[in-house]
Amino acid sequence: NEEIGESWRYQLRPSTEKLLLSLFKEFRPLVTPVIVNIITSVQNLPASEDFGILVQKEAVYNVAGLCSYDLFDEINFEEWFSQGLVKELQNKSPNYRIIRRRVIWLIGRWINVKLSPPYRPTLYEIIINLMNESEDLVVRLNASKTLQSAVDDFEFRTEEFLPYLEASVSLLFKLLCDAKECDTKMHILFVMSMVIERVGPK
Numbered sequence: 001n002e003e004i005g006e007s008w009r010y011q012l013r014p015s016t017e018k019l020l021l022s023l024f025k026e027f028r029p030l031v032t033p034v035i036v037n038i039i040t041s042v043q044n045l046p047a048s049e050d051f052g053i054l055v056q057k058e059a060v061y062n063v064a065g066l067c068s069y070d071l072f073d074e075i076n077f078e079e080w081f082s083q084g085l086v087k088e089l090q091n092k093s094p095n096y097r098i099i100r101r102r103v104i105w106l107i108g109r110w111i112n113v114k115l116s117p118p119y120r121p122t123l124y125e126i127i128i129n130l131m132n133e134s135e136d137l138v139v140r141l142n143a144s145k146t147l148q149s150a151v152d153d154f155e156f157r158t159e160e161f162l163p164y165l166e167a168s169v170s171l172l173f174k175l176l177c178d179a180k181e182c183d184t185k186m187h188i189l190f191v192m193s194m195v196i197e198r199v200g201p202k
Contacts, residue, residue: 017062017066020063020066020067021066021067024067024070028070032070032071032074035063035067035071036071036074036075038060038063039060039063039064039071039075042056042057042060042061043080043084045057047087047088047091049093049095049096051095054095054096054098054099055098057099057102058098058099058102061099061102061103061106062102062106064106064109065102065105065106065108065109065110066109068109068110068113068114069113072113072114077110077113077114077115078114078115078116078119081107081110081115081119081122082119082122085103085106085107086122086126088100088103089103089104089126089129089130094136097135097136097138097139100130100135100136100139101136101138101139101142104126104127104130104139104142104143104146105142105145105146107123107126107146108142108145108146108148108149108150109149111123111146111149111150111153112149112153112154116155117155117157117160120150120155120156120157120160120161121160121163121164123146123150124150124160124161124163124164124168125164126143127143127144127146127147127150127164127168128164128167128168128171130142130143131143131144131147131168131171131172131174131175132171133171133174133178137178137179140171140175140178141175141179141184141187141188144172144175144187144188144191145187145191147168147172147191147195148190148191148194151194151195151198151199152194152198156198158198158199158200161199162199165195165199168195169192169195169196172188172191172192172195173192175188176188176189176192
């Protein structure tokens, strides 16, 4: 449907994201250091529940996710993951849920780019923690999408995931029960089927 396909033109955020990616494509040498500096500045911000800082972080993390393939050689993502993003996800304040949601989405964008197998067990633990029933529903849904990216990755190793299999399937089922929208339920079922398919008969 052409109308739906072009709907991003009339929405501020999708239009801005499209512009950013276009600038990256056309002016990569100029844009890259600017983006890296912005990301670095946010990485160094202290933990805060100030709404202005939360919004700034969320926006910058969104950029880091959208441009993951372009920033492959510019950002040590594995170091950021282990020393920064994991700590961000440990903040369970209700106000911080917008950051938890964006961070787990960001990790999902980088899984296929730069997150080697030694970091996967930590990733699985994070996903399980964020799919817990006590977590915000939107955060849980984004965690399920990141799980999908993890099991669909070419570096996925079944033996590393097996200790987390039962908890993952159980939490996905609970998420399925809590979801209201049909499209959301279909997505969760797709993730469950992908997990089962990738693990095989165990």
